[in-house]
Structure formats: C-alpha cells, structure tokens
Amino acid sequence: MDQDESISGTLLQRVRENDGRAWERLVTVFGPLVRSWAVRGQVRGGDVDDVVQEVFAKVSKSLEGFRRDRPGDTFLGWLRTIVRHRIADYHTGKGEHPVGGTQAHALLEQLPEDGETETLDPDSTAGLVRRTLAELRDEFEPQTWQAFEATTIDSQRTDLVATRLGMSVGAVYVAKSRVLKRLRDELQGILEI
Numbered sequence: 001m002d003q004d005e006s007i008s009g010t011l012l013q014r015v016r017e018n019d020g021r022a023w024e025r026l027v028t029v030f031g032p033l034v035r036s037w038a039v040r041g042q043v044r045g046g047d048v049d050d051v052v053q054e055v056f057a058k059v060s061k062s063l064e065g066f067r068r069d070r071p072g073d074t075f076l077g078w079l080r081t082i083v084r085h086r087i088a089d090y091h092t093g094k095g096e097h098p099v100g101g102t103q104a105h106a107l108l109e110q111l112p113e114d115g116e117t118e119t120l121d122p123d124s125t126a127g128l129v130r131r132t133l134a135e136l137r138d139e140f141e142p143q144t145w146q147a148f149e150a151t152t153i154d155s156q157r158t159d160l161v162a163t164r165l166g167m168s169v170g171a172v173y174v175a176k177s178r179v180l181k182r183l184r185d186e187l188q189g190i191l192e193i
Helices: 011-016 020-040 047-065 075-093 102-109 124-139 142-153 158-165 169-186
Strands: none
Touching: 011 020, 011 047, 020 047, 020 075, 020 124, 047 075, 124 169, 142 158, 142 169, 158 169
C-alpha cells in the first residue's frame, strides 16, 4: 500500500508545523542549491558552510512570515532573496568593499532575480525535483515507483512497462499519476510545477 495518503500537507506546511522530518527534507532538497548560490556569490572556503547554516537559520525564524500574496511568489524566490542578503552581509563583514560598492553590486548580479533560476544554474530546478523525488521514493511501493520511473524518467512506453512489471496499462498510469501528484503536493508554493 502506498504511503502517500498518510502524509498530508505540503513540505512548507509540515515545516511550519515543526515536523522534524520535513525540516530535514527541506535542508536536503535546498541545501545544495543554497551552497551553489553562495559559491557563485564568491563566498570562500569554510565560510560557505557558515553562510548556508545562517541562511537556514533565517529561514527557520522567518518561515511563518513567508506568504504567496502575488502570482509568481514562491518559496524559491523568497529563499533566493535571503541568500542574496546573506552574501551581501558576508562580503560587507569581510571588509571587501563598502556597502553598495560596485564590487558588491557585481557579486549580487551573479545571483538570479525572480524567474531567472535557470540562468544561474540550468540544473537547479531539475536538481530540486530530483532531490525531492529521492526523498519521496520510500513513500511508495517498489512497483509503483518502478512504473513511475520507467515511464516518466526513462521515457519508456507504458505498454512495455506494464508487461515487464506484470501490471495493466491503467495501473501504470495510476502509479505515475500518484507519484506526480505527491511531487506537486510536496513542492506546492516552492516551485511553479
């Protein structure tokens, strides 16, 4: 039996409800992206870990205030803003340039504005989806996951997958639909998917 029905709410809802597993999942899914943004913002060496930790500390304190008031508002955009501010604070604190200097501006320009995530890292959205799927995998029966993976990720024909897995074509479609619904539910408000 699939466990997807036993998990309610989006990832963000569960984090707001102090679900420790949801918080771990949020850090697992978004940590690599935050790290990538910090490195691209020229945060150096061991300071990258500090910046990532400070970003998630800010997320933890401020998540209740995150709202999707306007069309296009996403958690990803909100997170990107926190990272941009933290990188600016990092460089200002290092005495590398005066606040608002041209070097600071150049560093911040390397981070994407709203809607430009793909410009920064073409794999960033795909990476988030892959990491989220890896976290969701254990919520499904192996056959459900195999049907989803074969048809959606590997682009195999549904009839061939059904035959190989001993399922009806309709059951393969249902399996694929269940995983995709769970992915959409998990990332609701985070990405526009």
